[in-house]
Amino acid sequence: xxxxxxKLNLIFEPELIKLxxxxxxxxxxxxxxxxxxxxxxxxxxPILLEGILKISRTNENGKDLLLYYVYANQSCAMTFTCCMExxxxxxxxxxxxxxxxxxxxIGKMDEWMxxxxxxxxxILKTFRExxxxxxxxxxxxxxxxxxxxxxxxxxxxxxxxxSTIINLSHEEIATEIASSREVIxxxxxxxxxxxxxxxxxxxxxLLSSF
DNA sequence: ACATTAAGTGATT
DNA sequence: AATCACTTAATGT
Numbered sequence: 040x041x042x043x044x045x046k047l048n049l050i051f052e053p054e055l056i057k058l059x060x061x062x063x064x065x066x067x068x069x070x071x072x073x074x075x076x077x078x079x080x081x082x083x084x085p086i087l088l089e090g091i092l093k094i095s096r097t098n099e100n101g102k103d104l105l106l107y108y109v110y111a112n113q114s115c116a117m118t119f120t121c122c123m124e125x126x127x128x129x130x131x132x133x134x135x136x137x138x139x140x141x142x143x144x145i146g147k148m149d150e151w152m153x154x155x156x157x158x159x160x161x162i163l164k165t166f167r168e169x170x171x172x173x174x175x176x177x178x179x180x181x182x183x184x185x186x187x188x189x190x191x192x193x194x195x196x197x198x199x200x201x202s203t204i205i206n207l208s209h210e211e212i213a214t215e216i217a218s219s220r221e222v223i224x225x226x227x228x229x230x231x232x233x234x235x236x237x238x239x240x241x242x243x244x245l246l247s248s249f
Numbered sequence: 250a251c252a253t254t255a256a257g258t259g260a261t262t
Numbered sequence: 263a264a265t266c267a268c269t270t271a272a273t274g275t
Contacts, residue, residue: 208256210254219263220256221257222263224256227256240271240273241255250275251275252273253273253274256271258267260265260268261264261265261267
């Protein structure tokens with residue numbers, strides 16, 4: 040536990056780290072585990088120590104539209120807004136890889152905001168980053184063509200899994216970027232013809248020219 | 250060998 | 263760009 044918390048030394052003052060150790064809980068989730076369902080109340084502020092979280096929004100048909108990924112030493116801005124007033128979560132959080140998180144009881148949020156400048160700026164920073172990313176997502180939905188969105192999605196997925204092999208079916212990709220399977224298949228076929236990817240069943244290999 | 254699921258295709262809106 | 267109807271290919275039992 041201490042090893043992991045040591046990394047936070049660069050971000051927070053030692054005094055606050057001590058409080059993390061006393062009041063926080065370190066928890067691990069295996070890859071693929073659903074950490075928070077849509078509509079569930081948020082009881083903790085999670086700070087991601089290791090791994091990657093996927094934040095998605097579930098629509099009426101139970102399909103998950105990808106919102107963004109959360110990487111190590113970041114937190115999820117959505118949960119801040121929820122936990123402050125104890126609203127249920129509006130998003131679904133899934134472990135994209137094996138993850139370790141530091142869970143902070145929600146009651147501490149206000150108190151620490153006033154006591155610790157680093158905590159305050161951490162909170163503000165995650166808001167700022169997420170707000171920017173949200174703007175970016177809106178840009179994509181509003182102005183970008185689907186083929187560009189697909190390329191972006193594959194890039195981000197590749198980054199998140201640290202691999203040029205994407206293990207997803209066309210169907211799964213389609214739901215994550217809110218499109219349909221046939222359209223994704225055709226766009227991927229085009230990318231394959233341009234020698235940017237190689238398609239397999241349930242798997243896509245990104246080539247260097249990608 | 251057969252059933253199931255993923256992927257490819259053409260036509261229609 | 264989405265949906266439908268259908269075919270073909272890959273994979274599991």
